[in-house]
Amino acid sequence: DVKVTQSSRYLVKRTGEKVFLECVQDMDHENMFWYRQDPGLGLRLIYFSYDVKMKEKGDIPEGYSVSREKKERFSLILESASTNQTSMYLCASSTTGNSPLHFGNGTRLTVT
Amino acid sequence: QKEVEQDPGPLSVPEGAIVSLNCTYSNSAFQYFMWYRQYSRKGPELLMYTYSSGNKEDGRFTAQVDKSSKYISLFIRDSQPSDSATYLCAMTSYNQGGKLIFGQGTELSVKP
Numbered sequence: 001d002v003k004v005t006q007s008s009r010y011l012v013k014r015t016g017e018k019v020f021l022e023c024v025q026d027m028d029h030e031n032m033f034w035y036r037q038d039p040g041l042g043l044r045l046i047y048f049s050y051d052v053k054m055k056e057k058g059d060i061p062e063g064y065s066v067s068r069e070k071k072e073r074f075s076l077i078l079e080s081a082s083t084n085q086t087s088m089y090l091c092a093s094s095t096t097g098n099s100p101l102h103f104g105n106g107t108r109l110t111v112t
Numbered sequence: 113q114k115e116v117e118q119d120p121g122p123l124s125v126p127e128g129a130i131v132s133l134n135c136t137y138s139n140s141a142f143q144y145f146m147w148y149r150q151y152s153r154k155g156p157e158l159l160m161y162t163y164s165s166g167n168k169e170d171g172r173f174t175a176q177v178d179k180s181s182k183y184i185s186l187f188i189r190d191s192q193p194s195d196s197a198t199y200l201c202a203m204t205s206y207n208q209g210g211k212l213i214f215g216q217g218t219e220l221s222v223k224p
Contacts, residue, residue, distance in 0.1 A: 004155075031210045040120075042216040043156075043200070050209070058211075090155055098144040098204050101212055103155035 003027070004104035006091050012110045019078040021107050023091030031094045032074035033101060034058075034066065036087040043090070049074055081111045115139055118201055118215030127224050131188040135201035135215045138182065142203040142213075145177050147186045150198045150217065159199075160186065191222045 007022035025032065033048040035058075045058030047066040055066050063085060067075045074093075078085055088108050092101035118135045125131055133147075143164055148156035160175040162168045168175045174187040184203070188195055201215040 033211075040216075043214045045211060048211065056209075092155075094210055096210070098206060098208075098210065100146050100158045100161050101202075102158065103148075105155045106153075108153075 004091055004093055004102050006104040006107050008107050009105065010108050012112065013081050014112055015082060017081050019081050019109065021076040021089055023074045023104060024072050025093040026072065027093065028071065029093035030096050032068065033092040034074065034076045035090045035092065037090055038087050046076065083111050085109065086111045113138060115213050116201065116203060116215045118218055120216050120218060122219040122221060124221045124223060125191055127191060127193060127222055129191050131191050131220060133186040133199050133218050135184050136182055137203060140182065141205040141207065143206065144204050145184050146202040147175055148200040148202060150200060156200055193222050193224050196221050
């Protein structure tokens with residue numbers, strides 16, 4: 001089974017802090033994704049990556065950046081956390097083509 | 113108008129009922145259709161994956177795609193309290209580059 005592991009289940013950070021969310025997958029998947037999930041808004045794509053050192057903006061990239069230095073690891077960075085970035089963050093991976101995504105269990109981030 | 117519409121519910125049914133969950137979509141290019149189940153404080157897990165029109169059955173779950181009506185359904189037979197979760201539909205086409213378009217999710221509660 002594919003395993004997507006997110007380093008933290010819960011995080012509490014202060015406004016203005018730089019925040020790193022880490023994600024690792026163990027199935028040699030090419031594609032990796034970062035979503036945020038909010039009540040009433042569903043899943044929204046922040047960034048995705050098709051390969052090492054490649055990144056593409058999703059629907060809501062503002063205030064975020066990403067890093068993919070190794071194929072199995074995809075990091076989401078909040079440069080200066082704000083309260084409106086309080087959310088559930090979900091990482092996912094997939095093989096090439098139109099294969100389904102496999103999700104991690106999420107990181108619930110609270111920015112105070 | 114959203115590309116994928118899904119009634120958020122909540123939907124409450126008695127144990128043993130047949131549950132019908134539905135999504136409509138507007139993009140006729142969508143060819144790959146998925147249903148995910150998400151338990152509280154967990155990431156979405158893939159339930160069903162279908163290509164083009166038709167039915168697919170897996171145990172108590174049946175996924176149905178009607179491309180002519182741009183309508184997909186998930187049926188759950190003999191529903192159990194353990195089926196209580198949020199169900200998300202997702203879909204994509206060959207030219208989406210692996211990105212999925214999600215519905216908002218339907219919250220289901222199965223009462224003993």
